Amino acid sequence: MLTILGSGGAIANELTSLLAARRTPFRQVSRKGAGVKGAAETLAADISNKEQAIGAVAGSSIVFLLVGLKYDHRVWEETWPRIMANTIEACKRAGAKLVFFDNVYMYGWVRGAMTEETPYRPTSRKGEVRARIATSLQEAWMSGGLTAMIARSADFYGPNARTGIPNVLFFDPLSKRQTASCLISEVLPHSYTYTPDAAKALLALAETESAWNQVWHLPTAPAPLTGREFLLKAADVLGVKPKYRVLRRPMLRVAGWFNPMVRELYEMLYQNDSPYIFDSSKYARAFGFAGTPYAEGIRATAAAYGKKSSG
DSSP states (O other), X not given: OEEEEOOSSHHHHHHHHHHHHHTOOEEEEESSOOOOTTOSEEEEOOTXXXXXXXXXXXXXXXXXXXXXXXXXXXXXXXHHXXXXXXXXXXXXXXXXXXXXXXXXXXXXXXXXXXXXXXXXXXXXXXXXXXXXXXXXXXXXXXXTSOOEEEEEOOSEEOTTOTTSHHXXXXXXXXXXXXXXXXXXXXXXXXXXXEHHHHHHHHHHHHTOGGGSSSXXXXXXXXXXXXXXXXXXXXXXXXXSXXXXXEEOHHHXXXXXXXXXXXXXXXXXXXXXXXXXXXXXXXXXXXXXOOOOOHHHHHHHHHHHHHHHHHO
């Protein structure tokens, strides 16, 4: 049995669709235990509780940890270490392999491209949490008590990635003929992972014996676009004028006084005031796929917004 811990996020939704289409039995675990199309089993569990985590994982062969928490460093500091410790223990007891879907916060500010060999030098509170839990998982598999892997994604976008930065800042407003926004700069390159690619790669990695006990960067198209290039392509496909503004640090600092989400985002702005280059060439060499080209991903995402507006 494959088990997915966490539901409702962009990657979880893509993965469940893939598994359902393949008729692969899987268990969907979430706090509310909401039904998921194609799932052989749905289960309500809070995996920050050790006993519930053990029960959620029991009988699994492979576990995908795709949990999303409220974007609040205090919640992350309190909850993520418990979730990781509980999931590791649950997988050990079940004899299950663990795939952890991760981000790049633990790298901190990086000069040049981020690779699987980039050291953990977090420059944010949320990055410190991600470094801590990733290190604990790596130590667990290096000790020989667990088979696992970390699969990392850049910031992502896609047809159903409602919280993806390009979705929120570009596709949402442009599809409504409103003004798009760029964070900090419109002229710096920024890598984005296409969510269908991420989900397909998670399955490919999980099904490849030699991929375990490693860190992988999920396939992300090389030669990333600048913010302006990305939104111009999105506007062209949507058939609207490419109106946009640049959200600078002073503006966001003031907005953070009134908006908790913007306040939490502020410490991550280092990702937008210098080139953000995510290198997934390790995956490309192993699996022969470098990621969906941006033009193709933008067309597919824009088409999804066209369906929403006409539906």
